[in-house]
Amino acid sequence: xxxxxxxxxxxxxxxxxxxxxxxxxxxxxxxxxxxxxxxxxxxxxxxxxxxxxxxxxxxxxxxxxxxxxxxxxxxxxxxxxxxxxxxxxxxxxxxxxxxxxxxxxxxxxxxxxxxxxxxxxxxxxxxxxxxxxxxxxxxxxxxxxxxxxxxxxxxxxxxxxxxxxxxxxxxxxxxxxxxxxxxxxxxxxxxxxxxxxxxxxxxxxxxxxxxxxxxxxxxxxxxxxxxxxxxxxxxxxxxxxxxxxxxxxxx
Amino acid sequence: xxxxxxxxxxxxxxxxxxxxxxxxxxxxxxxxxxxxxxxxxxxxxxxxxxxxxxxxxxxxxxxxxxxxxxxxxxxxxxxxxxxxxxxxxxxxxxxxxxxxxxxxxxxxxxxxxxxxxxxxxxxxxxxxxxxxxxxxxxxxxxxxxxxxxxxxxxxxxxxxxxxxxxxxxxxxxxxxxxxxxxxxxxxxxxxxxxxxxxxxxxxxxxxxxxxxxxxxxxxxxxxxxxxxxxxxxxxxxxxxxxxxxxxxxxxxxxxxxxxxxxxxxxxxxxxxxxxxxxxxxxxxxxxxxxxxxxxxxxxxxxxxxxxxxxxxxxxxxxxxxxxxxxxxxxxxxxxxxxxxxxxxxxxxxxxxxxxxxxxxxxxx
Ligand SMILES: Cc1ncc(C[n+]2csc(CCOP(=O)(O)OP(=O)(O)O)c2C)c(N)n1
Ligand code: SF4
Numbered sequence: 324x325x326x327x328x329x330x331x332x333x334x335x336x337x338x339x340x341x342x343x344x345x346x347x348x349x350x351x352x353x354x355x356x357x358x359x360x361x362x363x364x365x366x367x368x369x370x371x372x373x374x375x376x377x378x379x380x381x382x383x384x385x386x387x388x389x390x391x392x393x394x395x396x397x398x399x400x401x402x403x404x405x406x407x408x409x410x411x412x413x414x415x416x417x418x419x420x421x422x423x424x425x426x427x428x429x430x431x432x433x434x435x436x437x438x439x440x441x442x443x444x445x446x447x448x449x450x451x452x453x454x455x456x457x458x459x460x461x462x463x464x465x466x467x468x469x470x471x472x473x474x475x476x477x478x479x480x481x482x483x484x485x486x487x488x489x490x491x492x493x494x495x496x497x498x499x500x501x502x503x504x505x506x507x508x509x510x511x512x513x514x515x516x517x518x519x520x521x522x523x524x525x526x527x528x529x530x531x532x533x534x535x536x537x538x539x540x541x542x543x544x545x546x547x548x549x550x551x552x553x554x555x556x557x558x559x560x561x562x563x564x565x566x567x568x569x570x571x572x573x574x
Numbered sequence: 575x576x577x578x579x580x581x582x583x584x585x586x587x588x589x590x591x592x593x594x595x596x597x598x599x600x601x602x603x604x605x606x607x608x609x610x611x612x613x614x615x616x617x618x619x620x621x622x623x624x625x626x627x628x629x630x631x632x633x634x635x636x637x638x639x640x641x642x643x644x645x646x647x648x649x650x651x652x653x654x655x656x657x658x659x660x661x662x663x664x665x666x667x668x669x670x671x672x673x674x675x676x677x678x679x680x681x682x683x684x685x686x687x688x689x690x691x692x693x694x695x696x697x698x699x700x701x702x703x704x705x706x707x708x709x710x711x712x713x714x715x716x717x718x719x720x721x722x723x724x725x726x727x728x729x730x731x732x733x734x735x736x737x738x739x740x741x742x743x744x745x746x747x748x749x750x751x752x753x754x755x756x757x758x759x760x761x762x763x764x765x766x767x768x769x770x771x772x773x774x775x776x777x778x779x780x781x782x783x784x785x786x787x788x789x790x791x792x793x794x795x796x797x798x799x800x801x802x803x804x805x806x807x808x809x810x811x812x813x814x815x816x817x818x819x820x821x822x823x824x825x826x827x828x829x830x831x832x833x834x835x836x837x838x839x840x841x842x843x844x845x846x847x848x849x850x851x852x853x854x855x856x857x858x859x860x861x862x863x864x865x866x867x868x869x870x871x872x873x874x875x876x877x878x879x880x881x882x883x884x885x886x887x888x889x890x891x892x893x894x895x896x897x898x899x900x901x902x903x904x905x906x907x908x909x910x911x912x913x914x915x916x917x918x919x920x921x922x923x924x925x926x927x928x929x930x931x932x933x934x935x936x937x938x
Contacts, residue, residue, distance in 0.1 A: 338779070368775035373639070374783075383781045389771040391642050392783035394665050397635035400627070404639030404647070405771070407623045408597055412773060430635070433628035 347547020396427025596622025634662025689910025
């Protein structure tokens with residue numbers, strides 16, 4: 324219950340559980356934005372989330388919605404199966420960059436290409452968080468990780484994959500936007516994007532995916548403060564923010 | 575209802591629809607693609623979901639998502655495709671989700687061939703994916719049985735909240751036979767699916783998962799699974815005895831297409847006055863161990879002959895039942911070669927020649 328003096332409270336879309344995320348990790352911020360949007364759009368009670376394998380594997384404990392826990396990378400296939408049978412429900416996947424851009428590449432590309440009408444929240448922190456900081460498909464050139472200790476050598480491992488750009492090359496209509504959550508201004512923009520994505524789903528328009536640049540101070544090996552700076556200076560430079568695709572007839 | 579002449583794959587597809595399974599996910603693979611082609615045409619009449627996925631990995635996981643709604647869902651595939659579904663089957667078993675998989679087996683390993691084989695018995699009956707789980711497996715030997723067992727599979731999958739599989743082969747899938755569908759599929763009433771994800775409206779959020787980081791919770795989930803398998807062993811064992819009796823010196827053990835060929839061989843030998851019996855497991859998981867042991871233990875049975883279209887997989891279950899009570903022989907062809915009744919007869923004669931005819935018991 325919010326009294327008149329409450330200015331900040333836990334949204335109804337989140338459960339009263341302390342998350343396991345590291346200090347300075349922005350997974351929690353992203354959870355909150357999704358939860359707020361679901362409540363503001365009046366969707367919470369008919370929503371099913373699909374949790375990935377990754378640091379957000381326990382997302383199902385934090386959202387006040389029904390949840391499925393997927394195999395690594397397969398959340399878009401689960402979401403497809405569910406949404407096809409229950410088009411009246413709201414379905415979203417919440418996936419990391421290892422989950423979505425590596426092992427789950429086929430599932431996300433084909434779900435997007437079929438125009439499955441669910442929403443994907445794609446958390447890009449340029450590293451495998453849960454397994455302890457290994458190279459991800461999104462790891463920046465030269466970035467040091469546990470499996471590229473001398474820095475990512477793009478001659479051997481290729482360049483980081485820009486997922487929204489890749490998905491925006493598909494001819495099927497979609498809503499695709501990249502945002503970040505490392506500053507208040509970015510958080511406000513990110514929430515707007517997430518709201519647009521769920522609105523696309525609510526209006527049964529198209530597939531929607533919001534890529535969120537996120538911090539992983541633990542595995543980047545820097546402080547939370549440095550992590551926001553590193554994200555702003557490096558991640559954002561390689562992964563430009565903005566709307567990459569929107570369905571026709573939608574502002 | 576009158577009998578209709580149908581191809582096996584199509585009859586199986588129709589049976590699923592009649593059992594109320596109107597949600598199907600697939601990826602093309604010989605020799606079962608007619609299931610998909612048939613359903614692509616029929617599904618609009620049922621207002622169900624037909625979806626051709628990007629891979630069998632995706633198919634399995636779409637079943638996972640779709641089954642979470644509480645509706646009946648299924649797929650059909652063949653050996654290499656079934657291998658790719660093992661990930662999802664393990665997760666679904668762990669999460670107590672029902673689904674039906676039609677596996678029209680072909681020869682392996684690897685890409686193998688496209689002709690009939692029974693070389694995925696291990697994969698089907700011993701788990702298949704990672705973790706301590708089983709799926710319920712039924713093996714029809716003719717098309718009417720394929721129809722009946724397909725319908726039953728949906729019921730059993732729901733009853734146990736566990737994946738259930740039909741294993742057939744290209745022979746079952748491709749041949750035509752008259753089949754009959756019940757006017758209305760009647761099944762025992764099942765509990766309401768309170769476990770389905772329907773949205774946290776007026777209730778706490780519901781989570782469908784196979785992740786249990788606490789070892790006690792994970793062990794508990796395994797105990798729950800084991801209890802289901804024990805119940806299956808009590809309630810779902812199915813088998814058929816063919817021409818077993820006080821006279822047969824040899825007992826054949828065979829399932830599916832191979833069992834049917836054995837029946838032809840048995841009939842031919844019977845005409846010559848040689849009596850041979852057949853024990854045909856219909857549920858291969860749960861396997862009818864004690865029932866087979868009972869048949870084997872009859873005094874007239876001198877030896878047991880297991881015949882499979884593999885190098886000997888069900889043989890291991892038969893060995894467990896025989897437990898060295900009687901001599902056990904094996905005959906198998908594989909790679910897509912279907913033994914003829916003559917080959918089976920030859921094997922039986924060899925065995926009979928090797929063992930002298932029983933002497934009449936002396937009166938005491
Ligand atoms: C099939 C399979 N392979 C590997 C793993 C191990 N694994 C768990 S989490 C993970 C990486 C997750 O990284 P990411 O998707 O970037 O999410 P983050 O942890 O950074 O949020 C891996 C490889 C697994 N659980 N399943
Ligand atoms: S390891 Fe990284 S991504 Fe995972 S919770 Fe910690 S900071 Fe967040």
